[in-house]
Amino acid sequence: MPCFLSKKASKIKPYAAGAQPSQDGVIKLNTNENPYPPSPKAIEAYKNFRPESLRLYPRPDGGELKKAAAALYGLREDNVFCGNGSDEVLALSFYAFFDGGIMFPDVTYSFYPVWAELFGISYKTLPVNDDFTIPADKLTGRGIVLANPNAPTGIALDLCEIESILKRNKDHVVLIDEAYSFFGAQSAAPLIEKYPNLLVVCTLSKAYSLAGLRAGFALGQPRLIEGLENVKDSFNSYPLDAVAQAVGSAALSDTAYYEEIAKKITATRDKTIERLREMGFSVTDSKTNFIFAGKKGVDAADLKNFLEKNKIFVRHWDAPRISGYLRISVGTDEQMEILLSRIKEYISR
Structure with missing residues (x-):
């Protein structure tokens, strides 16, 4: 069967978007969506x-x-x-x-x-x-x-x-x-x-x-x-x-509505960063609605898989320099507490 793609199209390595889980009860912290509704x-x-x-x-x-x-x-x-x-x-x-x-x-x-x-x-x-x-x-x-x-x-x-x-x-x-x-x-x-x-x-x-x-x-x-x-x-x-x-x-x-939402998200972010650092994670100084964290001795890909089994989705890249880190979107306080408890469970095994 002939290949109908052009030479350019056949060489494309497309962007890999974050997973969009469809099951119920998921805590989705992998694509940096806002956990709060539009204004x-x-x-x-x-x-x-x-x-x-x-x-x-x-x-x-x-x-x-x-x-x-x-x-x-x-x-x-x-x-x-x-x-x-x-x-x-x-x-x-x-x-x-x-x-x-x-x-x-x-x-x-x-x-x-x-x-x-x-x-x-x-x-x-x-x-x-x-x-x-x-x-x-x-x-x-x-x-x-x-x-x-x-x-x-x-x-x-x-x-x-x-x-x-x-x-x-x-x-x-x-x-x-x-x-x-x-x-x-x-x-x-x-x-x-x-x-x-x-x-x-x-x-x-x-x-x-x-x-x-x-x-x-x-x-x-x-x-x-x-x-x-x-x-x-x-x-x-x-x-x-x-x-x-x-x-x-x-x-x-x-603007006023979204400024208040941003304050809530950054407050949650900063509390979560502090907790992760207390657990021994190296965490960058984030100015975003996500956290970039890794810990020596912890296999980031395995931790991601463990979290997914517990219906918590985060992002990991098997790429040079960052394979030991997870990117974690900031959710609500309640979601981040569940995340932290599962991470603590994982590193305590």
Whole structure:
């Protein structure tokens, strides 16, 4: 039987998403979803959506979501590009800006090398330090892609370090992936007016409790946004559906609600980190809604399997430098107590 795939498609090594367990009673701490519901304004917008309007195409530019993002960050609408989750925005950005090659840390979001390979972009990886911090002064000479805070480590660079990267790479786009910045890191968005090479990418999946909606956006100067619009319209003119535009814009307008949720999550995170360290785990200084932890003498893959048998799902990568660690999403206080008790049970065997 002939192979109908193109040579490019046959060589693809796709991104491996976290498991989506379907059984009842699971504590799901493996994909960094928010354990709390969307804001009341977002839920009300969903309930009030007129289904008869679905016969019409949505606004191709993101409509109300574009306006809401611009208002939230104190920017103009031509500073905002909307897409079907930040993953789509990131993929289109790779295609649009990085012909000359890119650099990103060797321990980071594992979708970056997938897009680079898919679009034929040459890339270099910068080794992180032994403590997983990023030697930011070495990010130079080509397009830069940086998750800040980084994933899966949760470590963030200060805004002054981001600005230094921008200054050193004036002839290249510097993309800052801020999927987790709401939980303790400084956003680079205030630097957009100053640096035409800065693109900030955001999502509604994490802090805004809308992972099931698929909405994200990029912030940058109009020339970058126009480039993204042109690439988007060459793939799909209508990536963001009307429901996502209505609900997403309502969520972005409810900052006070999400700030309170972020406080709850970071408080739970910090308590859990303290407890894990008391058990002898090495835990990074997370500025996200997840924890990156490992312990000498503990097989992280075996611990993951033990937790899964007890209906607790966390993330593990059999990859260089991080195979001894687990990434644990922050759930409710009650969920984290169950997790900690099971970990204590495991290491006490």
